[in-house]
Amino acid sequence: MQFSANFMPNQETVFITGGAGFLGSYITRKLLQQGYKVVVYDAFVQYSNPIDGFNTEAQIQRRFDGIKDKVVFVRGDTTHKSFLQKAVLQHKPSVIIHLAALPIADIGDKNPDEANSSIIEGTINILNIMKDVDFVKRFVYTSSSMVYGDFEYSPADEEHPKKPKSIYGATKFAGEILTEAYGRRYKIPYTIIRPSAIYGPGDVNRRVVQMFLENAFVDKPIKLHNGGTSKLDFSFVEDVADGFILAAFHPKAEGQIFNITRGEGRQLKELVDIIQKLVGHPLKVEITPPDFHRPERGALSIEKARKLIGYNPQYSLEQGVEKYYKFLKQFYA
Numbered sequence: 410m411q412f413s414a415n416f417m418p419n420q421e422t423v424f425i426t427g428g429a430g431f432l433g434s435y436i437t438r439k440l441l442q443q444g445y446k447v448v449v450y451d452a453f454v455q456y457s458n459p460i461d462g463f464n465t466e467a468q469i470q471r472r473f474d475g476i477k478d479k480v481v482f483v484r485g486d487t488t489h490k491s492f493l494q495k496a497v498l499q500h501k502p503s504v505i506i507h508l509a510a511l512p513i514a515d516i517g518d519k520n521p522d523e524a525n526s527s528i529i530e531g532t533i534n535i536l537n538i539m540k541d542v543d544f545v546k547r548f549v550y551t552s553s554s555m556v557y558g559d560f561e562y563s564p565a566d567e568e569h570p571k572k573p574k575s576i577y578g579a580t581k582f583a584g585e586i587l588t589e590a591y592g593r594r595y596k597i598p599y600t601i602i603r604p605s606a607i608y609g610p611g612d613v614n615r616r617v618v619q620m621f622l623e624n625a626f627v628d629k630p631i632k633l634h635n636g637g638t639s640k641l642d643f644s645f646v647e648d649v650a651d652g653f654i655l656a657a658f659h660p661k662a663e664g665q666i667f668n669i670t671r672g673e674g675r676q677l678k679e680l681v682d683i684i685q686k687l688v689g690h691p692l693k694v695e696i697t698p699p700d701f702h703r704p705e706r707g708a709l710s711i712e713k714a715r716k717l718i719g720y721n722p723q724y725s726l727e728q729g730v731e732k733y734y735k736f737l738k739q740f741y742a
């Protein structure tokens with residue numbers, strides 16, 4: 410059988426913690442299209458300030474346009490083990506994709522207790538539930554490129570040293586180690602994914618691409634630390650969602666760790682240039698001092714995912730940002 414992100418309609422159930430979020434909603438939509446039953450287990454946490462969060466609620470609603478009735482939503486927190494267990498036992502998923510986590514490094518650094526409970530405790534709970542059931546055929550743990558810390562070389566492959574520089578990166582790495590240990594001890598079939606700088610329609614967490622585009626629309630200065638020379642592996646959300654689905658079902662993904670990104674390091678000032686071309690006039694830019702708390706990153710190697718599971722991201726930064734620009738523009742007309 411050929412494995413692609415679009416293979417085989419199916420009646421199996423996929424249980425997605427954090428599935429109501431930005432990335433989870435794309436994975437959910439794609440799985441429904443492929444005939445899976447999807448259970449979204451989500452605490453509906455809001456990370457951006459609701460007072461400043463222009464359009465936040467509407468964007469969250471939009472994630473499930475046309476599919477709301479097809480998804481089973483369970484409002485619940487992964488830190489509430491008995492409730493989570495009840496939901497897992499009720500739905501008996503063959504795949505669990507674990508996305509639920511405090512997803513922002515800066516907030517994690519300011520709230521280490523929240524990072525700890527959301528990322529570590531939530532992960533331990535789900536692992537403890539899985540060790541006692543036999544119906545889960547794959548557990549997908551969502552890590553982050555932040556586990557690497559400052560890149561010592563680029564593209565960084567999965568073997569790159571892990572020296573996280575933030576509470577977020579450290580707790581995500583702890584979740585990886587726990588997943589591997591439970592996997593060995595209790596024979597839980599797992600796959601670990603390290604995404605980076607995901608962007609696209611539907612994000613409300615005010616990450617860099619969203620912030621730059623929104624500032625461009627309202628003519629607010631875009632802040633560029635150190636002149637925007639730092640590089641990120643910007644990854645369009647559709648590509649990342651395809652990568653997750655491949656990793657969740659491909660037999661060769663079992664027991665593996667994958668970088669799932671675009672596979673290119675692009676400077677933040679290049680992002681400004683791309684947006685400038687789209688809006689058609691010069692943008693206001695404010696150069697600010699370097700931010701030494703953020704790791705110096707760049708391209709991640711996606712060769713392992715390409716070779717083993719056929720991951721093949723489609724969107725260049727130019728193409729992805731144009732899609733995102735067109736989507737956001739309608740709200741700023």
Ligand SMILES: NC(=O)c1ccc[n+]([C@@H]2O[C@H](COP(=O)([O-])OP(=O)(O)OC[C@H]3O[C@@H](n4cnc5c(N)ncnc54)[C@H](O)[C@@H]3O)[C@@H](O)[C@H]2O)c1
Nearest residue numbers: 427429430431432452453454486487508509510512606607
């Ligand atoms: N977006 C990125 O650039 C990026 C990069 C690397 C890794 N990740 C990881 O990918 C995952 C998804 O991120 P996203 O961008 O979709 O973020 P998101 O905030 O849009 O989605 C996270 C979802 O998890 C839910 N959640 C959080 N804590 C929970 C808990 N304890 N119990 C139940 N639900 C909870 C939230 O309500 C939210 O719906 C996260 O694990 C994040 O750390 C994201």
